[in-house]
Amino acid sequence: MTVRHVLASPLIALVHLYRSTLGVLVPAGTCKYHPSCSQYALDALRKHGPVKGAALAAWRLLRCNPWSRGGVDYP
Numbered sequence: 001m002t003v004r005h006v007l008a009s010p011l012i013a014l015v016h017l018y019r020s021t022l023g024v025l026v027p028a029g030t031c032k033y034h035p036s037c038s039q040y041a042l043d044a045l046r047k048h049g050p051v052k053g054a055a056l057a058a059w060r061l062l063r064c065n066p067w068s069r070g071g072v073d074y075p
Contacts, residue, residue: 012046037060043075
């Protein structure tokens, strides 16, 4: 395991914590993006590490609004 992956582990744990607590309150099928924002964050953190992965995840959350078109978006 690289240092980048070790540093991303706490952020990945936070995403899993969100999914198991607040994420269950969001009705299934309401996300306009594929993959969902939490899955996008996990993929970005695993692929790009904690700094760039967190930046990509934050940018995705900022784009998730009523005026966006949504669609397929991979990190």
